[in-house]
Amino acid sequence: MTRTILTLEQMREAEQAAECSLGELMERAGEALAEAVALGSAPRAVLVLAGPGNNGGDGYVAARHLRDRGFDVRIAALADPKSDLAVDARTAWDGEVERLGDDTKPAPILIDCLFGTGLSRPLDDALAATLMRLAERAEFTIACDLPSGIETDSGALLSDVPEYDLTLALGALKPAHRLSPAMRHCGQVAVADIGIDAASDWFEIAEPVLPPARPEGHKYDRGLVQLLAGEMPGAIALAAKAAARSGAGYVRLFTSQPIEGLPDAIVQTDQGSVQDERIGCLLVGPGMGDIPVLITLALTAPKPIVFDADAIRHVGDPERLVGHDVILTPHEGELKALFGDIEGSKADRALVAAQRCQNVVVYKGADTLVAAPDGRLGFAPPAPSALATAGTGDVLSGIIATLRARGMDAFEAACAGVWIHGRAAERAGDPLIADDLIAALPDLT
Numbered sequence: 001m002t003r004t005i006l007t008l009e010q011m012r013e014a015e016q017a018a019e020c021s022l023g024e025l026m027e028r029a030g031e032a033l034a035e036a037v038a039l040g041s042a043p044r045a046v047l048v049l050a051g052p053g054n055n056g057g058d059g060y061v062a063a064r065h066l067r068d069r070g071f072d073v074r075i076a077a078l079a080d081p082k083s084d085l086a087v088d089a090r091t092a093w094d095g096e097v098e099r100l101g102d103d104t105k106p107a108p109i110l111i112d113c114l115f116g117t118g119l120s121r122p123l124d125d126a127l128a129a130t131l132m133r134l135a136e137r138a139e140f141t142i143a144c145d146l147p148s149g150i151e152t153d154s155g156a157l158l159s160d161v162p163e164y165d166l167t168l169a170l171g172a173l174k175p176a177h178r179l180s181p182a183m184r185h186c187g188q189v190a191v192a193d194i195g196i197d198a199a200s201d202w203f204e205i206a207e208p209v210l211p212p213a214r215p216e217g218h219k220y221d222r223g224l225v226q227l228l229a230g231e232m233p234g235a236i237a238l239a240a241k242a243a244a245r246s247g248a249g250y251v252r253l254f255t256s257q258p259i260e261g262l263p264d265a266i267v268q269t270d271q272g273s274v275q276d277e278r279i280g281c282l283l284v285g286p287g288m289g290d291i292p293v294l295i296t297l298a299l300t301a302p303k304p305i306v307f308d309a310d311a312i313r314h315v316g317d318p319e320r321l322v323g324h325d326v327i328l329t330p331h332e333g334e335l336k337a338l339f340g341d342i343e344g345s346k347a348d349r350a351l352v353a354a355q356r357c358q359n360v361v362v363y364k365g366a367d368t369l370v371a372a373p374d375g376r377l378g379f380a381p382p383a384p385s386a387l388a389t390a391g392t393g394d395v396l397s398g399i400i401a402t403l404r405a406r407g408m409d410a411f412e413a414a415c416a417g418v419w420i421h422g423r424a425a426e427r428a429g430d431p432l433i434a435d436d437l438i439a440a441l442p443d444l445t
């Protein structure tokens, strides 16, 4: 199921628009937190860290429910509750409340309810050190909504942040759950449905539904991927094999120098035209090197194009792509080379880039994003860090070109390609080389 992602502002709007009271939302949040702890552990000692805002309020509610479930609960508060809701939640807890400090004793289960979406500045050094110490000494750590110290919309770490086992996102995912560096500190991320309407154009990319291949279909139905080769045979070979192995009906390589070792099914030719009506998608960039004329040539084609790697650096002006049907797959350096410095979070940068070139942008990295010019933004689920090796980008562009050639819409094809690439990496293990990814591609029929 697709999980939506809400920014701080959208979260506040959704909270206000909810049909139930804010107090009821907090009650559900705290109950869900207790439920998540109970699912992961038999009753034992729990330490709840409570901050002054509503994140702390969730903590008092969770403490009450955990105690009812037989857990031995202590609460350590940073300060007295400040918000009305948190005051009410504190009042409904009739147990003791310790003052959080250097001398706070750890417990096997730690629930971090210090700060959530309302964090406005770094934690004090002493508080950050206490949080790190208590998390290190715990056996199971759970963050309420967000690990404390993380900025919701950007995913930046404002201070030292532990790596949690579980983060329970309330109502919806937030950008930080799927942006670096924050995402690596969240552990598993579950979403508690607390009854708010979490509608958004931003979402976590989920398993795609691929167009079925017609049993009576021919090779062009499955898609003809046309690669324009350049100077580096290794990268071209990876992209071509990835395209073929992800189900293209036909992969053809325009090259003046045949590449050795490619399967015979991948046709290599120095003849042909990018005007060929049967082409499903052109792929330009893997192994391209310094041949910018290939971009000019590709842009004369009336067909979808994937521009990767060197092709992105050679586009020159993003506005050159307006009116064409292109998917760009830049990593950080390539995005900067084409679009210059863009302000804001990675999500902002992805959307500005897509707007400027009026096409789909796959902004790669440990936290890959897929942006459409109409504002849709897909966040990749976490993928193994082993993907950070040479050639994995060539494989991704080959997969995306195939899905596009099979007739998927550009944004859908890009999201699906990113999802498939990540799952192939999980299957391939660590360490992996790009060839392993191709061998580990899931069944795409």
Ligand SMILES: NC(=O)C1=CN([C@@H]2O[C@H](COP(=O)(O)OP(=O)(O)OC[C@H]3O[C@@H](n4cnc5c(N)ncnc54)[C@H](OP(=O)(O)O)[C@@H]3O)[C@@H](O)[C@H]2O)[C@@H](O)CC1
Pocket (backbone or CB within 6 Å): 011, 012, 014, 015, 025, 026, 029, 051, 052, 053, 054, 055, 056, 057, 058, 082, 083, 114, 115, 116, 117, 118, 119, 120, 121, 122, 123, 124, 144, 145, 146, 170, 171, 194, 196
């Ligand atoms: N959205 C929903 O539907 C629902 C949301 N819910 C919950 O509400 C949470 C958001 O609550 P929130 O807005 O009260 O913010 P929260 O994260 O508790 O922190 C704000 C407090 O911390 C303070 N403060 C900030 N930074 C600080 C620092 N570095 N060091 C020290 N203090 C600092 C800040 O003080 P100030 O900045 O004003 O000085 C203020 O007092 C959300 O994450 C979720 O858990 C659920 O209950 C129900 C449904």
Ligand SMILES: [K+]
Pocket (backbone or CB within 6 Å): 055, 112, 113, 114, 115, 116, 143, 144, 145, 146, 147, 148
């Ligand atoms: K928290």
